[in-house]
Amino acid sequence: MKKINFWETDVGLKDFIYQKKIFQQNFPNEGNYVIKLQNQIKKMLQVKYCIALPSCTSALYLAVKILNLKKNQEILIPNITFAASANAAFMAGVKIKFVDVNPETLNIDLSDLKKKINKNTKAIMPVHVSGRACDMSSIMKIAKKKKLYVIEDAAEAFLSKYKKKFLGTIGDMGCFSLSPNKIFTSGQGGLLVTNNKQFYKKLSVFKTQGRVGSTTGGNDLHISVGGNFKLSNISAGLAITQLKKVNSRKKILIKNHLNYKNGLKKLQKLKIVNFDIKNNELPLWTDIICEKRDKLFNYLKKNNIICRKFWYPLSKKNFYSNQKHNSFKNTKKIENKIMWLPSSFMMKSKDQRYIINKILKFYT
Numbered sequence: 001m002k003k004i005n006f007w008e009t010d011v012g013l014k015d016f017i018y019q020k021k022i023f024q025q026n027f028p029n030e031g032n033y034v035i036k037l038q039n040q041i042k043k044m045l046q047v048k049y050c051i052a053l054p055s056c057t058s059a060l061y062l063a064v065k066i067l068n069l070k071k072n073q074e075i076l077i078p079n080i081t082f083a084a085s086a087n088a089a090f091m092a093g094v095k096i097k098f099v100d101v102n103p104e105t106l107n108i109d110l111s112d113l114k115k116k117i118n119k120n121t122k123a124i125m126p127v128h129v130s131g132r133a134c135d136m137s138s139i140m141k142i143a144k145k146k147k148l149y150v151i152e153d154a155a156e157a158f159l160s161k162y163k164k165k166f167l168g169t170i171g172d173m174g175c176f177s178l179s180p181n182k183i184f185t186s187g188q189g190g191l192l193v194t195n196n197k198q199f200y201k202k203l204s205v206f207k208t209q210g211r212v213g214s215t216t217g218g219n220d221l222h223i224s225v226g227g228n229f230k231l232s233n234i235s236a237g238l239a240i241t242q243l244k245k246v247n248s249r250k251k252i253l254i255k256n257h258l259n260y261k262n263g264l265k266k267l268q269k270l271k272i273v274n275f276d277i278k279n280n281e282l283p284l285w286t287d288i289i290c291e292k293r294d295k296l297f298n299y300l301k302k303n304n305i306i307c308r309k310f311w312y313p314l315s316k317k318n319f320y321s322n323q324k325h326n327s328f329k330n331t332k333k334i335e336n337k338i339m340w341l342p343s344s345f346m347m348k349s350k351d352q353r354y355i356i357n358k359i360l361k362f363y364t
């Protein structure tokens with residue numbers, strides 16, 4: 001039996017045919033293909049500005065950085081997320097405060113969020129885990145009342161919707177990942193979207209060493225500090241070919257998720273975390289909350305099924321904040337129970353049936 005991985009991407013020679021054009025034009029740097037990608041994303045997500053970047057981590061970093069927050073000012077981040085969310089804020093030099101997660105949705109918990117706001121709080125970074133929307137209406141209401149910025153970590157949520165709007169386009173800025181375990185990839189890459197012209201201008205300058213407009217690399221005017229956060233034409237070209245496939249991939253991801261839901265619905269000891277598919281939430285990965293998670297993980301691994309355990313809660317690490325892990329009640333309740341089932345759009349129906357049968361066998 002061939003190994004069934006948590007994720008498999010689909011990059012192949014078809015993508016290379018398009019790359020040929022990019023190689024032929026002898027301009028691998030950031031250029032026309034990056035602009036084309038940005039324009040396509042703006043149109044698709046109905047957003048005014050898009051900047052293509054080397055990763056979602058750099059997008060999140062830039063989003064926090066251009067807010068010019070002071071060292072003692074705080075950003076609220078969910079306690080269960082990929083380290084990138086916290087690393088981005090940490091590198092941008094702001095104080096991180098973790099917020100507990102909601103045990104039903106695995107996203108940031110609203111009641112704890114309200115409790116964690118104080119006079120130093122300046123921003124919130126909701127993370128749409130696996131493409132599942134945070135309660136953006138409430139978050140935006142709180143943010144407006146308390147004058148907080150909202151940076152959506154939509155790394156896993158490209159094309160997923162909340163109340164008819166695309167995730168990532170609701171807060172002040174939204175960031176997406178184009179790493180290979182996403183619905184489309186550029187190898188590595190990220191996208192930052194915003195409707196705010198001032199933010200867009202600041203980002204455009206900071207991402208290219210503090211320069212304005214087109215650059216020569218030589219005697220340019222630098223109006224601020226900055227860095228090199230350019231995406232290459234080569235990566236953008238791959239993203240553009242990949243983008244053509246997202247609609248068909250979307251359908252498969254939904255079908256996969258519903259198959260799991262249906263196949264495992266009788267189990268008491270395993271719960272599939274819900275997606276509002278009717279309202280166009282898009283499940284990138286199927287996450288479960290289950291009893292005996294580690295045993296299940298090992299059992300499936302022995303049967304060539306590779307799942308992915310959830311991230312360790314960030315409060316377990318001592319370098320971001322001095323908050324005590326024990327103070328996160330919901331996190332503690334679920335931290336050893338959550339994992340992702342194989343979710344790729346490349347997964348074969350017969351392989352998924354095999355996974356479902358093995359899980360049923362494990363629990364019955």
Ligand SMILES: Cc1ncc(COP(=O)(O)O)c(C=O)c1O
Nearest residue numbers: 055056057082084155177178179
């Ligand atoms: C929630 C979340 N945030 C941020 C990132 C970072 O994305 P990247 O690897 O493109 O930097 C990821 C990556 O998958 C992620 O899952």
